[in-house]
Structures are given as structure tokens and as C-alpha cells.
Amino acid sequence: MRKSLVMGTSALVAVAGMAAADGHMASDMTLVSWGGAYQASQQNAYVAPYLEMNDGVSAVWDESSAEAVAKLRAMAEAGNVTWDVVDVVAADAIRLCDEGLALEIDHDEMLAAAPDGTSASDDFGDLIVSDCFIPQIVYSTTFGYRTDLVGDTPPTDVCAVFDLETYPGMRSLERRPINNMEWALMCDGVAADDVYDVLETEEGQAQAFAKLDTIRDNVIWWSAGADTPQLLADGEVVMGSTYNGRLFSLIEEQDQPVAMLWDAQVFDLDGWIIPAGLSPEREARALDFVRFATDTQRLADQAKYISYGPARMSSAPLVGQHETLGIDMAQHMPTDPNNAQNTFLYNYEWWADYRDDLDAKFQAWLAQ
């Protein structure tokens, strides 16, 4: 009864066209995000406009997305969920949905359709990787390299990471198996389509570790997204993996002698979830906000502030210039055809199964 009432309410509100705070919606929201430039892009692109449109509504940020899964679980156990809308990566959204901690979303009903009438689920397409997940952006984990340390032949291929002869020096890789295992196999002659089939077998895992062994003494393992940009800027590493938005700000905003190696970039998604078990008023507010924040124009607006691709197909043509640098953002998007010649999509379902096992092996391998 309660759920249908809420759905009814939010549908009604939607029909009424973003009515200002009415009696059925809470007037405070706690938004959870990652802090830094990314959160700023959200604030500028849709939080501030939303608050402007809705008099009397206030929003506070909590920069806890990195620990969102654990914290939400603890809140749910304590019976006191204080968050309303939470920004998480897709893998975490799947985990939260599995644990019953996130609200299941009816994408077509709860999210705005594209301007041309395409339904939300078609507009987002395959990016809806979980019933609870509301995609926002496509980002990629890719490599950047020091242009002054790679000699006359800048790398064009991800396998340069494993080529110590041509590109001597340190590299930085993330301290977890995800992505590294895939790159290792691809550079050991496994076709991209077969990577997960190979990685399922003991021999395949051994093969990946053997490949990583070849560069092991030349790797600095990072755990925070800011590590690789710092290591590149200080010349500690020749090349390193990180999120493409971090490299964008290193190259374009901080003018460091660094270039992008888009080859074999791994696409990943980031988006909203709404915690399960909110009161009807808070849930209605959260849904109302998310509906606005993930419409076609808002997602395109976000690309003015950060070089992550909007998750809606209909947003792509609307991507314009960077708000302060004034440069064209389209060419810096991971989804731009020039950058996306060789891409890899992170296989969520596969990693949900193998993550625990492979992480144990990976950590044991690191500790050897």
C-alpha cells in the first residue's frame, strides 16, 4: 500500500511538472558523493538548479561514496538511514541491490524520457546494469604517460605498460585485480572477447599473474584515484592508470607534460541509488530530485565541468564546452569515437562472482 502510494505520489508530482515542495515531500536531502571536482560538477549541473527551482528545499553533501556500501549496511542494521540519494559505482550498486539495501527503480516510470520521447530505459540502454541503478556518467580507467620520459616513440598501445625495454621506469597500477588482470591477459595474446573465459580458469589466472610478474618490480600500486596524477606530475612513474577525468585535469587544467593513452580503456559507470526503507516523504523527494538530475539536459550540463561521458544517448549531442577553460569537451570524453577505438567493458556480473576469490589471490601475490 505504502509503496504504491509513493509511486502514485511521485507520478502525480511528475505530471504536475516538478511542483515545488508540496506536503508529500521532505524538504531536506542528504546527497552522498565523492567530493572533489566530480561532486562540484554535480553541484553545478543539477543540484544548484534543483534547489533554485524548489524553494525551501535544502541539500547537504556527505563525501562518503567510497565507503557507501559499508555505511549503508550499518545504517540499515541500525534502522536509521540518514542518506537520501547516494552516488556509487555500478559494482557497488549491484552489491547494494543484492543486499536489499537499495530501492528498486522502475526506470521508465521514475525517470524522465528523452526530449524526442525515447523511454528512459532505451535512452540509458545497457548501462542500466542493476534494477536499483540510475546511471549518470560513463568514465574510464585508462593510462596516462609522461611525454618527456617516453623517448621519441610515444606509446599507442596498452601493452606498452608491460614493455620495460622500450619504456623503462616505474608504472602505477591500481591495487586490486580488476582491470589489471584483463590488461595482462590482453597483452599476453588473449583476444579481448575471450578474456573472462580465460580468467575463469586456474591456468588463465596463473597466466595473468605471470604477465604481471614481468613488471612487478616496476609497479607502484595505488589505492586512491589521486595517486597516479601525483606520481605522474612528480615524475615518479612513466605511465600509470587512473580515471580519465583525473588525467584530464592533470593535462588541461594543470598543464603537466602528460598525455592520454586511450587504448584498452575500461569503461565503468557511476550513478545514483536511493536507499531502501526511506519514509514515503523522503523517498518522494529523492525520486523527484533524481528524475530532474538525470534528464537529458542535466547530464549534458555535467560534461561542462568534468570529462566524463553522460550516460544517456540523447545527451551526447548536447555536450558543449568546458565552463572555465572554454575547450570543446566532446573530444575529451571517453566515449568519443577517436578515444573509443579500442575499449573494454568491465564485466560486472563476472566480477561479482570472482572478486572475492581473485582479490585473495591478488593480495597474496602482492605480498609474496
Add this chain to the structure above:
Amino acid sequence: MTDATGPIKAADGRPLKASLNRALRREKMRALMLIAPLLIFVLVTFIAPIGDMLFRSVQDDITSRTLPQTVVALDGWDYDSGSPPDEAVYEALYYDMFFAAEAKKHTALGSRLNYETTGISSLFRQTGRALDDMGEDVIEAMEDNVEALDDSAFWAALFLTEDPVDAGNANAALSWATSVADEPVRLPEGLQMSVAGATVFPKAAAQYVAFAAFTHTVDEDVPAEEDPWESVWIAMAQDTSDAGFADRLANYTGPGAAELAPLQEAVAAPLAELSFQAAFLDQDEDWADAEIWGTIQAFSSPYTAGYFLTAVDRELTPAGAQVVEDDVKIYLKLFWRTLWMSLAITFSCILLGYPVAWLMANLPDRSANLIMILVLLPFWTSLLVRTSAWKVLLQQQGVINDLLVWIGLVADDGRLALINNATGTVIAMTHILLPFMILPLYSVMKGIPPSYLRAAKSLGATNWTAFWRVYFPQSVPGIGAGSILVFILSIGYYITPEIVGGTKGVFISNRIAYHISSSLNWGLAAALGTILLVVVLALYWAYDRIVGIDNVKLGG
């Protein structure tokens, strides 16, 4: 003086001993009352949460809670046989899993069991999606031949009643539903399970009651307005295959008796073909894998030693506890590394802190205060800032290496690796924990009268003898206090090793953090934490036995 041999009495005539005891007890009570606020505060905010967290290391009732009937049915199955369990187990699994999927509890169980056997997570998730389609033919036959079943109200009339005479005991079904849904479910006020309906369809009645209670309590819908789940249909079809079903239906006079007459004949053919085992295997052949069933069986009791076994590089398998493969052994190594690196940090703190404390205790107040400020200044700076500063200093293109290259001590291509390894962790943590060594040392040294050293020297001792035989023994309690502080702090340190430790300088606490915040394996994190706590307590005990805790002083 009338009773010289009796007990001595107080002024009020009571025995003195009793009176004294009373007075003492009152004193004690009063003292207890005074500390009660603190005691209760500590209990509620510190001891209880820690106890709760530690308890998770053995608690593991999710399997028996989510798949209660399956666990019971699986009891007779033998893992060593290597063959999949029989049809009864798959049937129990179907009903448990169906309800669990409706309550969205099956994926949480899948994640839990995936810690033990890779692949269970997606197996449960995908199977949960496919359950609706199992037994499609049976349900179609029912829909085609008994049209009344399309009416939600028909089901409610059949299995629920307001008549107290007809009311049956639905406790078994309700406690099953409560267990799977993990929250108390009950039927709507005034409604009971109908005995008449349950006599004809025992399985279906139980399933319907569970469905109705869940719909009412969790979904907050009216059961009579909701279509029953497919599992209720299947249960009804299964009831018709009982030997005495025809007679029971013939005797039944409740609502729907006439409509249900064609049911048995209609479902006979598709029901004969229905095999839960085949349906599950059709969905995923892993359901025939003895490993999957062995894992469910091994983790079916409400308490487990599994987390503790994992925490010491063992694993609980269907065949008992075993040492894990070499390629995943990590925890014992990390425990060992945590201990010896904490010791190394403690010793370097003693080496660096002792002279500083001595200087502070012996210099004139003005200079001593200056040093004190210098000791405390980093103490007031954010931990993260200090750790990040070490990064700038220690990295290969960093300040220290640049300096060493500049003065020619190391070659430009042979820069030292001072960070992202154990060295980095020891350096950064020694710096961060140094004040915890200096402060107790200082306060103890401040209490050692300088005249003792002068007396020793005037009696002919050399500087070294006077220090070693007279001064140093008196400063040992300070070393003890500082060492305990530094050692215990460093054993649980997390953020600094994470940032500067690379792969060879991380501690067990980094794994605990990973399992708390990333893998969500809180049971394992709790087990690791418990072991860490026990190790610290054991070391403390050993310290007390060897050095004596009375010899520890935080102040002169």
C-alpha cells in the same frame, strides 16, 4: 557486660561486624553510583558495540534462516557421495528460494556463500530471476482448466477464513515465512488459515498463508486482491498427487469445491513431467555440483568456525577444515608482518625518543619548552597531511633522494626506494608515534632527581656507568609505558601503511578495512579483529609477567 563471650556489638545493638559490613557496603554503593554514568557510558558506547562486532565472527545464521527447509532436507545428503542431492532437496530449495527471491533475500545469501565458493553469487541471482518460469506447464494447465484460480479472491476464500470454528494452526508456515523474510510476518487481523482448505491442500495452504502474511506485512497489500505467487500454484498442483486427494476433495464442502473438481485430472500429465531437479539444472548445471551443495551444508548451522579458519589461512570445506592453497595464503603472513614491524617501530621510537626526552628533562625550562613545542607541533597536524608530506620527502624524485644525489651519496639512476615498502611504513609511523614515546619518557625522567647522577659521579663512576647503572634503570618505567602505547597503537594502524606501505608495508588492519568497507565480509573482518585483540591482550599479559605492569609509569 552481660554477655562477654558473644560478638562485639555496636552502639545500636547490632553485631559490630554486620554493622561494619553494612557501612562498607553503603560506601561501595555510593562509590559505584558515582562512577555509574561513566560505567554505563563505556558499556553502551564501547563494550557493547565491540562485543556485537566480535560476535559476528562466529555468527552465521543466514543460510539456515534463508533456506530453512532446504537445510533440513539436505541433512541426510552425504557430500562424499559426490552426487547431487535427491528431488526432495530441490523441492525444498524451490519453495525456500521462491520466497527468498520475493523477499529479496536470496542475493544476500549468494554474496555470503560466494566468499566460500566462487560463482554462488551469480548462481543465486540468476536462479532467482528464473524461478517464476519453473513449472510453467503445470500452471498453464491449471489456468486453462480451473478458471476460478485466476481470481485472487478465490484463493483467499479457499485458504483463509474469518470463522473461528474453521480456524487452523498456521504457526509452522508463519515461522517459516518469518525466517526467510527475516522480519515478523502475520496474517491480517481476524483472518486465519482455513482448516478445511488445509486438509485438502496441505502444501498449498502453507504456501498461501506465507504469501498472504508477507503480502500483508511487508508489501502492505490486501492478500485477496493479489495474485498468489507461482509457488502457491505449484504447491496446489503437488497436493493433487497425494494418494488420498480425491477422497479429501470429495469430502470438502467449503468455497470452490465445485470449481476445483477438474483440477486433479488437468494437472496430472504436466505434473508427472515436473522435476525440480531438472528445472534447476536446466537453469544452471552448477546446481548438480556437489561443491555448491557441500558449501550450503557446511555453512548451514547458525554458528560457524569458518571465519576464524579463513583468518588463519584455513578454510571450512564440506570435507572439514583444510589449509588453503599457497596462492591465497595471506593472513598469517600479514599478522606476522604487523607484529614485527610494530616492534621495529617501537624500537626506533625508543632510540629516537630517549635522547630527546633526556634533553627536555635536563635542559633549562626555556629550551625544554621549545623542544616540547617542537614535539607537540606535528601532533597537532592532521595525520593525513603528515603522511602525505612523507610521500613528498621519501619518493624517488623526492627531497631526500634529490639531496642524496646532489651530495653524491647515491647515483642518479640508483635512487633509494624509501617509500611504498616496509621502510616507508616504519619511517612514517615512527615519526607519527614518536610523541607517544617521548611524553611518558619525559615525565618519568623529570621525576629522577639529578642529585643521583651527581652522587654516582662523586663516588667515582664514569659518565657511562653513572648513566647505565643509576639513571637508565630509573627511566625504564617510562620506556615500558611508551613502548606499550606505541606498540599497541601501531599494531592497529591503518591509514599510514595504506598510503606509504605499498605492498610490502601494509598491515593486517588494511585487510580488515578492506573486508569492512569493500568486500562486506564483516564476519571475516570480525574474526581478524578478534585475533588481533587476543594477540594484543596476550602480549600485554606476557609483558606483565616479564616486566611487571607496576613498573609502567606515565608520570614521575
